[in-house]
Amino acid sequence: MLQNLTQDPYKGYLICASYAPNFYLYALNLIESIRDHDPNANICLAVSPYLCDGRESIADHVIHVGDTPREKLIALTKTPFDITMYIDADSEVMHDDISTCFDQLNGNDIVFCALTAEREYCYTARSFPGGALELCGANFVYDNRKQIVKDFMKDWKDYYWAQHYNKDWWPTNEEGQPDYALYPETYRQWDQFTLWWLTKKVDKYKDLKFDIFEDDARWNWYALYIESRTPIKDPAIIHHHSWGVSKYEKSYGNIG
Amino acid sequence: MATRDWLPNAFWENYTQDKVKCVLILTDDDGVAINQQLTLSKFGLDGTPNTDFIELMEAVGEDQITKNTAERAEKKTIERKKNEQEKIERERAKSLHRLFEAKIQAFEVDNIKNSKNRILKSKLRKAQNLIEVNVYSMMIIMEEINVAESDTGSV
Numbered sequence: 001m002l003q004n005l006t007q008d009p010y011k012g013y014l015i016c017a018s019y020a021p022n023f024y025l026y027a028l029n030l031i032e033s034i035r036d037h038d039p040n041a042n043i044c045l046a047v048s049p050y051l052c053d054g055r056e057s058i059a060d061h062v063i064h065v066g067d068t069p070r071e072k073l074i075a076l077t078k079t080p081f082d083i084t085m086y087i088d089a090d091s092e093v094m095h096d097d098i099s100t101c102f103d104q105l106n107g108n109d110i111v112f113c114a115l116t117a118e119r120e121y122c123y124t125a126r127s128f129p130g131g132a133l134e135l136c137g138a139n140f141v142y143d144n145r146k147q148i149v150k151d152f153m154k155d156w157k158d159y160y161w162a163q164h165y166n167k168d169w170w171p172t173n174e175e176g177q178p179d180y181a182l183y184p185e186t187y188r189q190w191d192q193f194t195l196w197w198l199t200k201k202v203d204k205y206k207d208l209k210f211d212i213f214e215d216d217a218r219w220n221w222y223a224l225y226i227e228s229r230t231p232i233k234d235p236a237i238i239h240h241h242s243w244g245v246s247k248y249e250k251s252y253g254n255i256g
Numbered sequence: 257m258a259t260r261d262w263l264p265n266a267f268w269e270n271y272t273q274d275k276v277k278c279v280l281i282l283t284d285d286d287g288v289a290i291n292q293q294l295t296l297s298k299f300g301l302d303g304t305p306n307t308d309f310i311e312l313m314e315a316v317g318e319d320q321i322t323k324n325t326a327e328r329a330e331k332k333t334i335e336r337k338k339n340e341q342e343k344i345e346r347e348r349a350k351s352l353h354r355l356f357e358a359k360i361q362a363f364e365v366d367n368i369k370n371s372k373n374r375i376l377k378s379k380l381r382k383a384q385n386l387i388e389v390n391v392y393s394m395m396i397i398m399e400e401i402n403v404a405e406s407d408t409g410s411v
Contacts (some may be wrong), residue, residue, distance in 0.1 A: 029360060036378045
């Protein structure tokens with residue numbers, strides 16, 4: 001397929017608020033924080049219609065999505081931008097460098113932040129017998145002009161729906177049964193697992209060019225990071241990771 | 257043949273060096289080994305020398321035990337400082353989360369939600385602590401009230 005990569009691409013930020021009303025409020029706050037630091041930003045909000053109260057119009061584009069917690073995967077396939085910076089709604093932009101996020105793509109198809117062993121102390125899940133999640137699906141840039149990227153985003157959504165909602169796909173063992181020894185069933189809930197599977201195990205995407213943000217912790221700074229373990233480096237995006245707080249509380253006590 | 261082996265990592269339990277923590281490995285005639293963690297006193301309750309203690313001193317040596325004790329104390333100090341530092345940082349992380357939720361709540365107050373003052377709203381969004389959240393919230397609310405009063409002609 002002929003792909004026009006030479007003309008100025010339309011760049012913008014994609015945010016998704018679905019399922020829970022607080023994510024709509026987080027998304028509005030995130031949009032305003034983007035505009036604080038990148039006043040000319042193009043922003044698309046994908047939102048469950050029942051969450052809307054009129055304030056969604058602060059986005060340049062509004063896409064309606066369903067009501068599951070993972071509508072982001074559908075939103076990714078519907079981005080109006082050529083180059084999209086997807087940001088999880090429960091985040092805030094903290095630095096003017098945000099406008100340079102698109103440059104990080106640097107010829108790649110997708111650029112992610114990393115999930116590393118050093119930062120595992122504040123992740124909900126990372127390692128399992130069959131491997132370890134390495135790419136973070138929270139904030140990333142992708143070039144949607146490329147067919148392989150379009151296919152990837154569609155497969156991310158389709159595989160995830162099959163693994164979690166329909167439960168008709170999961171890696172199988174030699175007996176053809178779901179391989180819960182290598183890939184624990186608890187990982188069904190994670191779209192990060194789907195991301196890992198597609199990038200590691202699916203031949204179709206062996207040529208997908210993906211990389212990690214330079215100084216990637218800056219671009220997805222978990223509010224739960226402990227400075228002595230993960231030194232602060234002028235965060236561009238702070239991620240409040242509202243659904244991860246429970247694990248943190250379990251380990252370190254209630255937030256109260 | 258049954259054996260008794262003392263691990264070399266024994267350390268003093270007190271500064272007077274008459275009580276020691278150690279591990280004894282007992283191996284029976286069939287080669288089955290059992291680890292025993294022991295606290296040995298130099299003397300028994302009746303004041304007589306403890307033969308296990310004497311055996312440990314001969315096997316490991318007082319100097320080695322003193323060295324182990326110093327190394328262990330240093331390691332514990334470093335661990336304690338690290339834990340204290342992490343506790344402070346965890347509190348900071350929790351505060352950050354509380355601050356975020358407070359800002360989200362502030363932006364739901366009608367007068368703030370409806371305010372068109374981007375500068376003050378931006379300052380509220382960038383507030384570094386709850387006091388700043390309260391101050392900027394108050395400023396926005398006051399401005400909105402003043403605008404409403406001037407629109408209705410009241411003083």
